[in-house]
Amino acid sequence: MTRRGRRRRIVAVALSVAVSLVMAGVAAAALGSGDDAVVRDEPVRVVPALALPSPRTDGETSLEQAILQRGSVREFDPTPLTLGQLGQLLWAAQGQRDQGRTAPSAGGLYPLEVYVAHEGGVYHYRSDGHEVAAVSSTDIRDDLAAAALDQRAFHTAPAVIAIAGVEERTARKYGGRAEQYVLIEVGHAAQNVLLQAAVLGVGAVPTxxxxxxxxxxxxxxxxxxxxxYLIPIGRPA
Ligand SMILES: Cc1cc2nc3c(=O)[nH]c(=O)nc-3n(C[C@H](O)[C@H](O)[C@H](O)COP(=O)(O)O)c2cc1C
Structure with a gap:
């Protein structure tokens, strides 16, 4: 089956379950959150969305300490990250600010998309609304490890953040410079994640x-x- 065909099948499945917010409850449980994270009285949407806790913007660790503490970690404790930690990391990657996002973007075109995979499935981060949408409830981490040349970091990480680029968004304005710009931008976003991880006491490696x-x-x-970029992430072993 083609990627598009597989996506249509998944969307059809999502539609069939979206009539009930039960899916959101399952998603919240999978993320290791409490009931308070489930938005039960939201209108039904085509893709079930899970609100993330508001990100902290007043951490006590200085930027200099975060830079010093960052270092690649490749062995993890299997304990899942909390919903708060995951939300904070996703916000660092592409969260909303008053104007723009947490990482710079050429022309403010924002070509990056952020996903997270963990034992409860695959989720797509929506900057607008600071929420995640369920993509699938399949734990893809073993397959991801195989696709990442069996690197050891993938075998123990409780979560993997994926940052993807949509070059076309940037190419509409910048033509042939787009590839370069998108690659620069993913570095900005990934570094935010790595520094945020250091502040949270969470280990990560950019791969x-x-x-x-x-x-x-x-x-x-x-x-x-x-x-x-794939970033296996979790508490250091
Ligand atoms: C573009 C890029 C790709 C990388 N890919 C991998 C990778 O596939 N696997 C891995 O274990 N580390 C990867 N790393 C992490 C580097 O190995 C690591 O940053 C380097 O050894 C320096 O160590 P430090 O991050 O602890 O400062 C990558 C780093 C960068 C910048």
Missing amino acids: GAFEDDTVAELFDMPDGTEPL
Whole structure:
């Protein structure tokens, strides 16, 4: 089945369950959150969304300490991250600010898309609303490890953040410079995640060695969305 065909099938499945917010409850449980994270009285949407706790903007660790503390971690404790930690990391990658997002973007075109995979499935981050939408309830981490050349970090990480790029969004304005700009931007977003992880006492490693097509399939990324960075993340072992 093609990527598009597989996506249609998943959307059909999502539609059939979206009539009930039970899915949101399942998603919240999978993320290791409490009931307070489930938005039960929201109007029904096509794709079930899960609100994330508001991000902290007043941490006590200085930027200098975060820079010093950051260092690649490749062995993790299997304990899942909390919903608050995951939300904070996703916000660091692409959260909303009063104007724009937490990472700079050429022309303010925001070509990056952020996903997270963990034992409860695959989720897509929506900057607007600071929420995640369920992509699938499949635990893809073993397949992800295989697609990432069996690197050890993928075998123990409770979560993997994927940052993908939609070059077309930037190319509309910047033409042939778009590829360069999108690659620069993913570095900005990933560094935010790594520094935020350091502040949270969470370990992470940025990885670029993986099979692009397989990773795109596993996250069910739309055509034109290319995975650029995978960040296994969790408490250090
Ligand atoms: C573009 C890029 C790709 C990387 N890919 C991988 C990778 O696939 N696997 C891995 O274990 N580390 C990867 N790293 C992490 C580097 O190995 C690591 O940053 C380097 O050893 C320096 O160590 P430090 O991060 O602890 O400062 C990558 C880093 C960058 C910047």
